[in-house]
Amino acid sequence: MGQITLNKVSKSFGNTVVIPGxxxxxxxxxxxxxxxxxxxGKSTLLRMIAGLEDTTxxxxxxxxxxxxxxxxxxxxxxxxxxxxxxxxxxTVRKNIAFPMRMAKLSQQEQDKRIEAAAHSLNLTDYxxxxxxxxxxxxxxxxxxxxxxxxxxxxxxxDEPLSNLDxxxxxxxxxxxxxxxxxxNTTMVYVTHDQVEAMTMADKIVVLxxxxxxxxxSPLDLYxxxxxxxxxxxxxxxxxxxxEGPEAKKNKAHxxxxxxxxxxxxxxASKDAWKGTVGVTEHLGSDTFIHIxxxxxxxxxxxxxxxxxxxxxxxxxxxxxxxxxxxxxxDDGLRIP
Amino acid sequence: xxxGVTNNRKIINTAAAWGIGLLIFFPILWTxxxxxxxxxxxxxxxxxFLFFDWTLENYxxxxxxxxxxxxxxxxxxxxxxSTLLGILIAVPAxxxxxxxxxxRTKDILLWMLSxxxxxxxxxxxxxxxxxxxxxxxxxxxxxxxVLMLINLPIIVWMLYTYFREIxxxxxxxxxxxxxxxxxxxxxxxxxxxxxxxASTLLLNFILAWNEAFWTLNLTAAKAAPLTAFxxxxxxxxxLFYAKLSAASTMAILPILILGWFSQKQLVRGLTFxxxx
Numbered sequence: 001m002g003q004i005t006l007n008k009v010s011k012s013f014g015n016t017v018v019i020p021g022x023x024x025x026x027x028x029x030x031x032x033x034x035x036x037x038x039x040x041g042k043s044t045l046l047r048m049i050a051g052l053e054d055t056t057x058x059x060x061x062x063x064x065x066x067x068x069x070x071x072x073x074x075x076x077x078x079x080x081x082x083x084x085x086x087x088x089x090x091t092v093r094k095n096i097a098f099p100m101r102m103a104k105l106s107q108q109e110q111d112k113r114i115e116a117a118a119h120s121l122n123l124t125d126y127x128x129x130x131x132x133x134x135x136x137x138x139x140x141x142x143x144x145x146x147x148x149x150x151x152x153x154x155x156x157x158d159e160p161l162s163n164l165d166x167x168x169x170x171x172x173x174x175x176x177x178x179x180x181x182x183x184n185t186t187m188v189y190v191t192h193d194q195v196e197a198m199t200m201a202d203k204i205v206v207l208x209x210x211x212x213x214x215x216x217s218p219l220d221l222y223x224x225x226x227x228x229x230x231x232x233x234x235x236x237x238x239x240x241x242x243e244g245p246e247a248k249k250n251k252a253h254x255x256x257x258x259x260x261x262x263x264x265x266x267x268a269s270k271d272a273w274k275g276t277v278g279v280t281e282h283l284g285s286d287t288f289i290h291i292x293x294x295x296x297x298x299x300x301x302x303x304x305x306x307x308x309x310x311x312x313x314x315x316x317x318x319x320x321x322x323x324x325x326x327x328x329x330d331d332g333l334r335i336p
Numbered sequence: 337x338x339x340g341v342t343n344n345r346k347i348i349n350t351a352a353a354w355g356i357g358l359l360i361f362f363p364i365l366w367t368x369x370x371x372x373x374x375x376x377x378x379x380x381x382x383x384x385f386l387f388f389d390w391t392l393e394n395y396x397x398x399x400x401x402x403x404x405x406x407x408x409x410x411x412x413x414x415x416x417x418s419t420l421l422g423i424l425i426a427v428p429a430x431x432x433x434x435x436x437x438x439x440r441t442k443d444i445l446l447w448m449l450s451x452x453x454x455x456x457x458x459x460x461x462x463x464x465x466x467x468x469x470x471x472x473x474x475x476x477x478x479x480x481x482v483l484m485l486i487n488l489p490i491i492v493w494m495l496y497t498y499f500r501e502i503x504x505x506x507x508x509x510x511x512x513x514x515x516x517x518x519x520x521x522x523x524x525x526x527x528x529x530x531x532x533x534a535s536t537l538l539l540n541f542i543l544a545w546n547e548a549f550w551t552l553n554l555t556a557a558k559a560a561p562l563t564a565f566x567x568x569x570x571x572x573x574x575l576f577y578a579k580l581s582a583a584s585t586m587a588i589l590p591i592l593i594l595g596w597f598s599q600k601q602l603v604r605g606l607t608f609x610x611x612x
Contacts, residue, residue, distance in 0.1 A: 051511075052508050071511070072508075072512050073511060073513075073514040073515065077512070078512060079508075079509070081509060082505075083505050085503070085505040085509035086506075086509075087506065087524055087528075088506075089527045089528055098510070098513050098515075099514055102513055102514035102515050103514055143509075150513070150514075
């Protein structure tokens with residue numbers, strides 16, 4: 001079991017309030033991702049669940065037991081850190097064995113679990129090496145191995161892929177997702193990378209300045225962001241947000257249109273927005289065109305087909321998909 | 337051209353380093369040389385540097401007159417005991433200062449260091465009285481405790497500097513892995529800080545070995561270490577420079593050899609934290 005509930009959990013450092021009061025329900029077996037810009041309190045929230053930070057008020061309940069005052073060791077959770085945090089003086093085998101040694105498991109059981117973890121993480125050949133002799137990806141796998149053998153109620157990941165290069169990051173992302181499918185254990189994952197959040201999560205928690213802005217599945221957040229912040233944060237490239245006459249036409253303070261929901265054409269048409277092509281980024285599969293001169297949103301980004309040919313300075317006409325326009329009121333909240 | 341300048345600089349630097357090194361080492365060299373002279377040659381004017389009849393007589397006299405072994409044993413016990421005791425107290429203290437600092441940690445560290453700025457003689461009287469009261473005068477135990485306390489600020493400071501270099505996340509990982517505070521310090525922190533702890537041990541052993549104020553004032557016969565052994569050859573009985581030098585040489589030799597073999601570790605210990 002690995003059900004985690006946060007009830008009005010708050011955190012202050014002196015007079016600085018980092019998390020004013022968070023409520024959250026994490027179901028058993030769920031892969032939940034905390035995402036938000038740096039300094040939004042996502043890591044602090046994770047460390048509070050881990051027990052590495054005290055809560056100022058509120059309660060953290062794991063499997064119907066209030067653990068707010070319980071030390072990290074007794075919470076039955078395992079954590080994977082950004083810096084891997086391996087024990088440099090121990091071999092891979094001893095690193096993986098450490099939590100079991102602390103739990104006083106029999107040597108036979110330890111060996112069995114080490115073999116199984118090493119096998120599933122492709123670490124069998126490296127068991128007698130020290131962390132210093134491993135690559136970044138291997139080190140991260142050792143850290144995951146050390147977490148697996150504890151058979152925890154839940155795994156906590158604190159930006160585990162940030163120190164890896166881009167190619168390795170994609171590979172490890174898949175490995176962690178597969179691990180989740182295999183173990184079916186609750187995972188709480190912190191990242192600032194919304195692509196990681198979208199691709200891995202069952203449920204995403206978007207945070208800003210310590211406040212949970214929205215909780216939902218990746219597609220929920222993509223299709224129905226509850227406010228301007230979530231709308232702008234989820235999706236890559238970012239949603240175009242327009243204010244002014246175009247928004248007023250839609251009876252809103254701000255309207256949002258995702259780059260993929262805008263059609264670009266060299267021919268003028270009724271109600272189309274006129275603009276000038278700025279920088280174009282050709283990715284092969286897609287082309288991102290940055291367009292200047294559209295009133296209320298400069299530059300506006302459009303995602304077009306990979307083979308579209310426009311030149312810097314061309315005049316183009318943009319037509320948004322009327323079904324895909326998001327409307328927000330004066331407070332930035334979604335208008336249904 | 338530039339290379340020439342650098343080379344010249346290198347030569348000057350090397351020569352200056354050797355010059356300063358020899359200057360510092362000269363008194364020790366002179367002591368060692370004097371220990372091989374007769375008493376008459378030792379006080380000869382002008383002084384004789386190398387060309388005299390070398391003799392081992394002083395060593396045999398010193399060996400006959402005093403029990404070098406007992407003094408040596410006392411020194412080893414007091415220096416070793418006070419250092420080990422200090423480490424046992426300083427590791428948890430430095431751990432808490434490095435990893436769970438409070439608002440006052442910096443103040444406490446400075447205050448601890450400030451006790452080292454006090455002239456030792458300033459607290460001689462109260463400590464002497466305490467020693468009488470607890471029956472610790474001329475005891476190895478008493479001296480071990482005093483020397484441990486005298487060097488404790490340095491041990492805590494050195495370990496604190498080492499511990500600060502260890503990433504806190506590793507200790508947090510240990511906590512998540514179910515390690516108790518004791519296991520965290522014993523299995524994770526200490527093995528990672530072994531080089532630092534070793535240099536701290538070494539430096540404090542040397543400091544305690546060379547300590548003369550307390551060892552001379554709080555001991556008489558039973559617990560007297562090598563510092564007292566040297567002092568016993570100074571003035572009251574007249575001028576015995578050669579014998580005094582022989583005693584001094586015998587007293588400093590063990591620590592000189594230890595220092596020579598561990599100089600790498602020692603230098604690392606002294607510069608750690610300062611140079612990164």
